[in-house]
Amino acid sequence: MNEIKWVEPRPLRQSANAIPFPLDALPSVLRNMAQSISVTTSTDVGMAGTAMLSAVGYCFTGLYRLAGKADHTEPPVLYSIIIAQPSERKSPVMHFIKAPFDTFESKYNKDHREEMYKAQQDVKALEARVKSMEKEDEPDTAAIAKLRVQADNIRNTTPIRIAVDDITPESLVIELSENDSLLMISDEAGMLSNFNGKYNGGIPNLDLLLKAWNGEKYICNRVIRGRTEIPRPYLSVALAGQPYIWDNMMNDTAFRSSGLIARFVPCFAKSDVGNRRYDTAPISKEVREQYHDFIHQLLKGKKDHNGEEMILHLSRHASEEYIEYCNNYIEKEIKESMCCCQDWGGKFHGLILRIACILHCADCCSRGIEPSEESVNHDTLLRAFNIAHYYRYQAIYGFSVNAPDGNIVKAEKIIQIFKTKNIKHGLKSDLYHACRCNLFPTAKDFYSALDTLAEYGYIAYENVTAANNKKAQMVHVNPHI
Template identity: 30%
Template sequence: MLNFKIHTATCIGNSSNCIYPNEVLVSDRDSFIKAISFDHVCGSFNGSYRSKDNFIKSDCIPMDCDNDHSDDPDDWVTPFDVALAFPGVCFFASYSRNHMKDKAGKSARPRFHVYFPIEEIKDADEYADYKVQIQAKFPYFDDNALDAARFIYGTSNPEVELYEGDLTVTDYLGRRKFEDLPILGSQIQEGSRNSTLSHFAGIILKRYGKSEKAKKAFLEESEKCNPPLDREELSLIWKSAISFYENISKQKGYIPPDEYKKVSWEKPLPFTGEKMPDFPIEALPKALRNYAIAVGKSTQTPVDMAAVGVLATVSACMKNLYKVEGKADWHEPTNIYSVIIAEPSERKSAVISLVIKPVDEYIKKYNQIHKVEFEMSKVIKQRLENKKNSLLSQSKKKGEDKTASEFNDEIRSVVEELVNFTESKPLKVYVDDTTTEKLTESLAENNNAISIISSEGGIFDVISGTYSSKVNIDVFLKAYSGENISVDRIMRNSIYVENACLSILLSVQPVVIGELMRNKKFRHRGLTARFLYTTPQSFVGKRTLESECISKDVYREYKELIDNILMEEKTGNTQIIKLSEKAKELLKEYFDWVEQKLVGEFTMYSDWLGKLVGNTLRIAGILARSSVIKKDVGDALLEEDSPIVIDEEVFSNACKIGKYFLVHAVNAYGDMGVRSDFKAALMVLEKLKEKELVNITRREVMRLCRWVGSAEEAQSILDNLEDYGYIRLSEIDPAEKMRNGRPKNVVYSINPSVLSE
């Protein structure tokens, strides 16, 4: 059989995915199973992005059969029928994820895919035309799946069959003029007798095997021939069908359709993904490291939460004071967008509250000390506004007399004073609940820098348009990169923000990230690629009432650093943090490493990976600033500090953190480790182990697990367990009354490995 290529995604059952970066060479049964275990396509596309316009080439034609043509089981076809319809043609077959399941209102029945290896085709129209010809020959194939960019869902524990042959399907189509199969009626006319009886012989052998019953049925069907075929001709047809049937049934891995229940069990796929790496806490400077560890112990949460939290907090405090120089014409700001992903009851709010505690204390103290200054500033501005308005009210009287020039000079003086006046306002480092328009105003009112820090993900609802159809996400895109923002407003003053700087720290539930990733607008415009994600392991169920409190010394050291950064004022140009020569060498190596990942195993995450080097530079800047307590800040009149430099050790630590975020980003872009619906399946599995059951029904799931609220929920759980190999369909009583196309109480066998684990 010809080898052929299948291109896979890194997900299963994701209809919104269009990226298929991983090429698998199919040369045998094992490589075929490996390929179809993930969502996949049978062609290569520009940028690995599936679409007809991006079609490059293919050496395999996939066809889909759901047996939707009839509800009579006797009319259903299997891959064996395909072999009979295309004698001598080689192909692989796999049973789809909905094989012998209800689907789209249709009862359970055989559903499968056929993969025909071919010589390479580089024209999408030619490729699609062959699919049309194949469907014309075997009309049971889905006529809605004939385009050149069709994808196929992956299947857990796929059941496959291999049909050897000397011909490709394109060879076969070229040698024969395909004709529709004759309808089996009262007579079989001359000219179609041999082909019709050959096809019937295959069907009857599939149904009854090599038996007298099968032969008797074949001979009865032959009596419909007009004129009759002689005994010798009938014998040749029957022997040919027997020979072909025996060859097929002897193939390695071949499983007759009626024997599926007897197939040996394979190891089920885990519902949980691989354990995410822990945050490299040793990479943080002492003050951040000690405090993150202390917060983790106090709240009994993984250190990842606090570690990401302190990084984001320092970033928020640094505002737009610094930039990191990658090279002479490349400078990165030090703001980062970060998200902590965890289920409810994981104490996300407690961690966020503790990491920003010194920021809140500083803001409160600062605003208390300067409250008179703020009020006086407001009064002075109001006085200037009143003076301007008073002069304008006199303009009609003085506009024409000899004092007009004096008046103009006077009002110009007031206007200039008002325009150049900078109102002192209370310090604001971050906001929680906001809108895109209000966020732009906050940037303008706070020296072009602000942060969003929240223990909820409500901001995603805002920017996705949940509360308004007129949402502009440009502020989030531009404020990440330090671009200028200009907003014209009707009936109000326009807003202009120069070199906008926004930092974000959120803690959200996995479902929120799932919705974020499914938002094509966010993905295509690069919003999701700007975030650094962390999915810490859960400590729920392992916590105790008593926990170690945060020591005063550890908190004091962290607070001193936060205060020191907040006391800095932007007196002129942004300060540039440079890399040492050794750090520059590391940057080059790191850049090359990321660049190879962009065209390798992480191609489908290229949007996020493309920003990793820049984000790592930002992290390096945060680490460098967190390593020093500056003396020339606030009201101190001490010696000037030396410039901050990112040395080899600091940049190496930043790289460790960057690689940590890469693994967690891949998890965030996927199914978030354990999906919420999988948790229900895991709970049912525990109940099956506890009861040591060998069979299960939907009704028993609802009886054993009282928290399952409906038959639909129970069936969804069973479907997940079946897809991942923990159970499989055991028996259906055809006499049972059907409900919505599904028997009332299907019986599933339980994988023996479930009880042995």
């Protein structure tokens, strides 16, 4: 064979980094923390920024919604998913963001133990009175009913939950019925499989995930637990996982057809593996404390809030800009740039309001102002535009690169194995045995993925004569990978 003139192979996936995460759009306390996390972990700042938006949004769920017009409001809820390769330090990023939520939850439960115990005793006392009255010859049904209602109305009988990690659909129902809103934050996005029938005989259970994205009433009837009604459940989601998670979601009929994937804002993290240093600047004490204090301030405000949701409004200038943008840009782009993700694009106008709601509430609280006392101004809307556009590019990438036959994923797996085993060349049949795994149940699957690698310049074929004078193909691996 003539000497192969190798060049850099074409990327198997298009770049998701058309525009960087607009860090300047975040309020200063969040911006400083996201930047510091990015520096100390040597990770894409979009990872911290994305998870932080979802987490901070949780602090305002059930308190505020932002109106685009009289009959259209959006809550400060984001379902976000960070997609990054192994060793991209997803766990440290999520840990830094989650930490103040965990410390607030622990301290709150410790400080309110006496209140919880008293509430539990009050419930038991009312239940005892009911049982006693029921034993009377002529029970006073009206009085019994009144006592049952009193018992049902007693709150704070159990420790609060703020952040949940690996959770089943059944447990999520219980936790949301007791807490009204939750933050699902985890560096193991694979837990989404819990909702796709992992513990339910393969039958998807997505109803609460779909409804909690917008605070829609959820009613569940079960033989054991009976009827559970959650009037206004809210769930904020910040997950991180490897590329196969996204590919599995895209190829899952239930996730795609239900509209669940269209509810997620994806962040495909830019990798710096191979160029990272350990001696990066750690998060300063000042930045960390400011972030923790701010989150604790927001969570305290959430726990102290006992009223109804308040509707926030755009300023006149912001409203005019938003309406013009929806009419003259979004609708056109759904058919053009977002043609590969029209289901996602159909929610783009709502995403802008959700981000604007989070930014406005965070801005006001950082200045000690009640968010409902000010309208959402034009500057805040423009910052929301910038962040939403980042996710638009991410979504276009995520939806367009997914191959129905999964060959891209399989090709990436082959490259990973080649690197791990330092494979430079080999017969196709030998390489199949070297790379065999659950992605390649047959040689045909493996050879199809190899053809994809050849198409993109990662390998080259050479026709050779093998043992017994049989014709075979030698695979040469591009030294640039």
